Amino acid sequence: MKQLITLLLISFSFSVYAQQGTLAGRISSADKALKNATVTIKKTSFKTQSNQEGEYNLPAIAQGNYEISVTAVGYVTHRQDISIIADSTLTLDVEMKEKSDDLNEVVVTGTMKAVRKLDSPVPVEVYTPAFFQKNPTPNLFEAVGLINGVRPQLNCNICNTGDIHINGLEGAYTMILIDGMPIISSLSTVYGLSGIPNSLVDHIEVVKGPASSLYGSEAMGGVINVITKNAVTAPLFSVDAFGTSWQEYNVDASVKFSGKKFQSLLGVNYFNYQQPKDNNGDGFTDVTLQHRISLFNKWNFKRKEKREASLAARFVNEDRWGGQMNWNKDYRGSDSIYGESIYTRRWELIGLYQLPVKEKIMVQLSYNWHHQNSYYGFNPFIATQQVGFAQMYWDKELGKKHNLLLGGTYRYTWYDDNTPATASANGFNNMPATTPLPGIFIQDEWKFAEKQTLLAGYRYDYDRNHGSIHSPRLAYKFSPNQMNTLRASFGTGFRVVNLFTEDHAALTGARQVVIAEELKPERSFNGNLNYVLKVPAGFGLLNVDMTGFYSYFTNKITGDFDQDPDKIIYANLNGHAISRGIAMNTELTFNSPLRISAGVTWSDVYQVDDNGAGIEKTAQLHAPKWSGNYLVSYTFPGDFVVDLTGVYTGPMRLPIQPKDFRPEYSPWFTLANIQFTKKFDSGLEIYAGVKNLLNFIPKYALIRAFDPFDKTAADPVSNPNGYTFDTEYNYAPLQGIRGFAGIRYNLFKY
Template structure:
């Protein structure tokens, strides 16, 4: 008996091998074999990647209950419980569905109607909040710096205001939309981008290049459309809060309201930074101090036949200041201690309503009121702007090939400030600017074959000062297969002048504004070529998105910083301007949880101006020829992930003074960040990391910081070069390395 027991113990492993089972089958997508799909039993070592044939087999599996998981890059993960019996083989074929957020994701910005990204004849880039959460920021202005070709440019070293550049074009050429309506524009472009609660953002859509045929004035360089969440699909409660070692604190929170017929979403963003720092020891704050609150409320109404009806409102209140370290509000507006103090208050209302008729006829409306009370040293800037917008359009399918869009818009802008921009011709009377801008547009999207689409659009606007403005557009898309897509678009754009948007330097108090002539509207002529390629393999999926762009501008409004260091001289360009270049976005996703994103943009932005001695080429300020971004993301077991993100920027031309000791070109630099995130099963996440890990800050910033009011600037002994105090020499934030940590929580709802 003793020897029998020993024999059985020796042979038991062989019996166990014989008493195993297996599961096998084929993984497909869209009816075709799917290579590089990961097939595994969760919480075991049984896993494999499918070959080109898509076939898989997990063998020698001990009997028991398992969870089979099948995943692929760009596809929804499939899970199923499997009971493995001894000496049995289960045959299980799996068809994976493409994940939302890939090329089948619905977008609206390119054509003003819902269409999948793959089918859109206009290239649209889509970014979800998860993309920006890999490097959390307190505002949309900071977040979109993670998008290739989109660059937030700080225009003031003291008040830290800025604008958004697309493909090297300045901020006034970028139109910011919220749910498709031009809420953030003109005066609010500088300050209105802060305070949009990230917890309410469903996605951000970016169209690069002129889109005036649909959106009118200001859409010359591109469009950024912030799509807010549908309350129906939002979490019941969400909160995201983080702080940094610089004592910056940010809280984003949202609450779902209502029931089956009416669903609402209430959101709040609060940002506070009240700890002055002067690491470069120039006597001025490195970062503007801010105290900002933004409240957003959106309501959707459930109607018959899924007709649309929604209304939303947002309120923003901000108090920011920067300046000499000894400044406080008692010195606001004085000429003894320099400070730039800005009080901003803003209301926004937006809504849309689908008419209760058989045809799909949409109405959209918005209104915003923006008030600014500012002092730049001892120079005041007081301004109020109101913008009303209404739009009606008809979306009609004609047969199976034509989708017609026909509509009319009316935009009314009321603007008043205490600058020369709103003075009468004789300079004696203040005359608020009133700009009505009616327009009509038509667009036909003709899908004349299964693989080819042609879009033709035309818009007519009438401005009381500039007369009729015509904006045609033509776009073509060809997709020979699911892996290759070619797009070409051509069109024109225009922009009606608002002096505030031309350059924030006009209001910092450091330079005098000089307008040499009545400014005419700018016009642009643009062409884009786009190619999208998807390369699947057994171990990874590679996506490439390449775009070449070219824009020709007439009547371009230029600010001359060079003729007189104490002035900005505005005039229409006596010549033309060019913006041309190439951008590449690449995405590399492996079958194991590693994702790599990288992009670069080359842009050549310049103008040819005739000063009476032939045309002189001048490179645009703050327009680097090379820029880009990068992201590496890896997820470890148990939902622990690490993200390495960053942007790089090449040399750019900067506004310097005669005989300036500061270089006219900025250096190459990168700002990189690292973040660690741990997700828990109950909707809770904790995260932390380091921003600007290489601690890059500009070597030079302010000039003559010891004499910000230029009281001794005319002294030839102490100031032989005639330098004047100027805040516009800027190419990167003055904030160095800092640690951050935060918590994120989402409580899901089943309403």
């Protein structure tokens, strides 16, 4: 009997073995063997890695249909359905594609033309939606806070408006572009940023340091270029919706439709928060209540010889308010209950057209209309701005070593408000400000050796108030191999005066703006040294990106908050200002599904002023010496992802009043977030997490919140220190710990 059972078992084993096959092949990329690529047969225990020659072998696989997954550090995951046939070997060679967020990412911001990130002589940082989705936010303003050296600064504790600082410089020095167009500027620098929905973003490119030789005024501290999705490659349908425990709700959705000669992407963003909270007990809302809708439509047209043509439009409508907890719209503009109420309406139009000629000549056009209807307490602020922009450039290859870029631009700004900024000299007649700014630029990229590139550029602008403005630029890149890249650059920047940018702090009703003199255009001179190291190792891949920067400013426009607590006095600095520092980004990608990245920035931003009584050195407001970010991401089996993200910020100087009981410098703090995501093969993702995990909330915010109209501020008995109501003392959001949950879905084909 035992012999019979043994014989049956042996027969069964041979039968099973006869129904097994083998999977083998080679993993490569660009004809280069890939070592340590992981080959996995999903929903089984079969898993192996490729050897030195990129070869792999998986024997004894039961006959059947499977899905395989091939992963390698720095490469796009390859998935494929296979069929294993009994007693045979399936040979499957896989050609891997490098990830788009690696060194082969195509960028345009550094040189205004599409080049690989590795080849760009100007250092450009690239961030995709996948990066921002690790801590979902309802708008671009909050999203860029995860980038090392880039800091969203809330300038008002009540209305929660703000700007974006790069390497410690004020938001007025950061140029925000959409598809290379200066859409966000002047008035909308403060109010337009929160209206950019994440649904329209394909990726974001960041250039730190002056870029005026290409982009003109305002590009003194850096450029953030929002590249919108191409309707051709966008999903047919996508949606991302989430809510928080504070009852904030956000929806991003888009749908693609096409015709014979076009493809179009229609997107919508909706954000709603209507639950006033006063957790710090000062009687005011901790977070501004908002109701916002943004519509976006982009058209990409099919043309002969693959010439480019696109047209995009966006509409934003927002109603926000913050103030005392018992405020409602009946009190808008009154002096009994304090509130800051802001109605914003905005239109944008962006167009790109490649001329139907042999040469590559591009025409870009944009127009935006921005209307602001606001009350800060009983102070009204009504403003309208229109900006038209036109640019034409010729991209020409001169032989194999030179690439020439030659172009001209014209920007026209029309601005009107109800303040003295647009009043006539006698103060009685309204005179909207008009600012024409024509310019021309030239750039030559010279690859004078196999591994070395030199870029030289020059821009000339003419402002009727400031005259001729010259902006030269020089950049050098040495890349001995793909593992090491050294870049050095020198450039200049300029910014023509925009009164609104300077006087926003006065609009809260707490301070009066005073222009002490006729303001001159600011100038900056900048040098950067950048080194990128990419180290493949047995455990995975290490990327290090380090930059040293130094900027020297003349004619810097400064606001004196200290001379008079009721005023902000603006004048050109009688001296100079310095911004210097070092920034480093590191990323570790392991062969296991673990990714760790961290960044740190040390910056020293200050001004030296001859105030008549001697030389005085003053630290820049809201400019921390130390700041950084961190990200830890791990993918468990079954596509379950855990992301820990956060930023940390060192002490920064804050605007205080004489004899202020609040400290002049903020403390160290970190804003940490954790997210759990489950991904499904259908394209569906479900996520949930916690924001501000450590529940950090600033200890101080408003001063004299009980008397926001300063009705008793002059009483020496009740107010011996002479404090006045002020909303500018801010270094972190007042919103504490909160949970969030959402769903995300992308459909690429039916």
